[in-house]
Amino acid sequence: VIGNEAVFTTERREPEPGLLGMDLLRLALERATDRHGAVSTIVDLLERHGQGGSCSRAHPSFTYDNSYLIADRDGAVVLETAGRRWATEEVTGPGRSISNGLTIAGFAEAHAQRVRSTVAACAVRRARTQPLAEAATSVADLFGALRDHGPTPSPTWSKVNGALAGPCAHAGGLVTATQTTASWVADLRGDPLHWATATAAPCTSTFKPVRVEAPAPRPGDDRATDRFDPEVGWWRHEALHRLAGRDHAAAVARFAAERDLLEARWLAEPPATGDAFDEAERH
Template sequence: MNNPDSSNAFVVLPPLSEHGVIFGKNSDRPQGEVQEIIYFSSDDSLQTRKCTYVEVELSGPTKAVILSKPNWMWGAEMGANECGVVIGNVPITTNHSNGDDDDPKVKRLLGADLVRLGLTGSSTASEAVEVITTLLEKYGQGGPCFNDTDFCAHNSFLIADSKCAWVLETVGKHWAAEQVTKGYRNISNVLTITTNIDKKSEDLLEYAKAHGFWDGNGDFNFAEAFNKKEASSACFKAGKKLLENFTASNNFKETDMFAILRDDQSEICKPCDAKFPTQCSQVSVLSSDRPSVHWFTGTAHPSKSVFKPFVFTKNPAISKHTQCLSENVSIVCCH
């Protein structure tokens, strides 16, 4: 099972950013796959929800959300909710995929399902971590995350609000989370949490020792324990370098995040003829003293696309042209 070198997510926090917390993500998906931008209002009538493959119980009313999602699945690549929480995920393959609870080929919750469930069920980034990890431990994760392939993976999440950000990385039902309160952070298709673990699944260390990934000596390093040896960190390193360069002025703006997502040389932005082109992009400016603004391209190749803003209001108007009428459609990337 080869891991596509796809999708990158970024966050920049004060004092490096000019106006609040700035989040960005490129969604790299198979050629021809359609990605929709869809608004869903809040709902207090649901007790269960049928996700892509499995049904889950809901713990309360859902928040209104704006989602960027492949048209064939229930879940989302990225999105935001009415409370100013944003989430994006990227697929990762780990060195452990054996056993019923850890096999990513078994159809359970997709990482994209957890993105949507985290957004509809949370008011803060910290609460989103709790929502996702509770569902992960109860239902597990797995199943094909591309419509026409058997590629399956575990997941890494970047979660943010106007106060802080969290990186949440997973191996089956096991997980580690790192809080980010200043500076910048990015995720790509490798595990990036090392020894700075602020929250974790209860039996994580015992699990790692039992399967020979940690000998119990020294500080536990999550990425060192579970990353596949052949996993490439090129995109992660390139993204980190871009963040370093663009934040050097301590005046990082949403236009700087646009530029990072449009960077062709680093392959953060992947062209339309790539196996996994960048099919949609999101940038969010999260503020506690004014409305948060969420920018989406809704189209492929951000360096040739326009970012369009969305703000949560009482009765938002969303174009009908951002949603597909059928799952059985594909697109040709052109501008």
Template sequence: MCDTLVATPEVTANGKMLFAKNSDREPNEAQVLVMVPAADHPNGSQLRCTYIDIPQAAHTHAVLLSQPFWMWGAEMGANEHGVVIGNEAVFSKIAPNQKPALLGMDLLRLGLERGSSAQEALGVITQLLETYGQGGNCGLTHPFYYHNSFLIADAHEAWVLETVDRLWAAKKVVGVASISNGYTLGSEWDMASPGLVETAVQKGWARGRADFDLARCYADALYTPLSDSRRRQSCTVGALQAEAGRLTAASMMAILRSHGSGGPDRGLLGADVCMHAGFGPVRNSQTVASWAAELGEQPVHWVTGSAAPCTGIFTPVWMDAGLPDYGPAPSAKADELSHFWRHEALHRQVLMGYEERLGRYETQRDALEADFVRRAAAVGADSSARRQLSAACLREAQAAREEWLRAVQQQPAMQRPSWLYRRAWAGFNRQAGWKERK
């Protein structure tokens, strides 16, 4: 379960497009930040995506990606032209294709590599969707199949794109929008594939165009409610609307940390914007990476590269400045040398006494992050200065994290989480080969 949100320049504090996303996947499904340079490719080249080969483009743009370690595609990313995309799993009455095809994450990366604007990226995705289809297993340890929605933005415009198999509809965003794990488009859109309405009519879900509503006609009746997407979308849209005219990158980071239904260990059902895994088949999803972006002449991308933004910190990255050193690429097995798993030492300690342990460093974290935002705004246009600042912020965040870990380890958990919650996390830890740091 994920959430992606956008605020267009008309409603932001500085007139710049804002974008943000939490990527929710299995708790041990580490995500890696990668930067892929622009490249030219010989005629007739083939590209291997996660499961299938397709013809390679003559030229691909430089991209910055946050991707599950095991797949070619990405959950969220940006390119050198200031285009950003996030995707969401959506569930339809039409069963998703289980045969290998393009994953939604593959389509996201292809849109970034081949689209120099938001609308061009949208065209890339929809053309490839119609040609090759979407499908294949999207899960790491548990088979998981779904359709996809996308939020695509550049400095000037943003689009919501929702798909059902090879069918799709897209609507331009004015103001604020968010997508979760449910269809949001109704009877209005700006572009759509042939057959979108006709298919619903043939299946008896609508009488005609006047009666057609995409969400009502196509959304399934089980997984969509279980994803809690309507409540999460209401939370993010409400938060965006409440700050309309004052929205900043820091606002987007704060929304990604939202907990609308209590602490991480509550219940067997439900989901939050900042998602924590728990006990049961519905609670096996965890926010494993987060991203916020401010798009303009020099887009700045605020990334965690780690799980649970409520326990972590965002640091800045610029496309033309390169990535700082995040250590070796992570896998599903614990590795203290990787950035993702080093944060897990703190994150998993906090979960066992959430309120008290997060309280030991949350104020310091917020102050440090605010300082990063201030320094990023003042750094100027020199790419070498931005490169130095990006590396310095990451180093300072990592040093602070070690201090916070020591403080958390000294904080007794006055209210231990439920037995079922502790049992679930003991299982996740065993699967990762996790050994608690002393």
């Protein structure tokens, strides 16, 4: 399992585009069989081809480097990059968070672009996610960690970068309008099972069981664009999410208990993926 985050570094951009972080992630998943193989795959491609290119449809000149949290059944490793440079660190504690910033001692001090990392709220958010990850003892705890808004139950807003105080980000801000567009928890114990929202804002979403070996495409998802479409599940939920944003505390209070009960039932006896998505829509 690989998660990647944008990081902002002092490395100069190369004149020709390289591979994007998502390219490297997908190639590692395709070619590697464990975390060490994934690191080797990414590092080899990074050193040969570099990284970079347009990372935003709305802002084609926007680009960044990447950090990766790579896990298999036996452990996890952090891989951080700056241009073609890289560093790794095995995860030795009960949890690890990366949160849009370089975190490996020595490498971070040498390569972090501090202004952009500050705007991305890396340190603020990681101060929340690291202890939540370390304290988690169940899949449900990880659901809760991804729903965290920072020091308050509902989002706190900054005029500069919106609601980036916690991992459950809601769009807003003058400099960046970052929003959590989907959330994923991977349980690699025993028979692996993944839990995905497939919708924005995990606080207003349910985590549904997903099986990699049994894809369950949803009707209409193949036609999804950046425009609202009531035939697309992500956009149907986004209408609810934006309505809830008018009074987040009141909205979540109305459905949080039902959401949590539904997830508890699914965790105890995971349904087929399609059935879970259908039931979530009915709720």
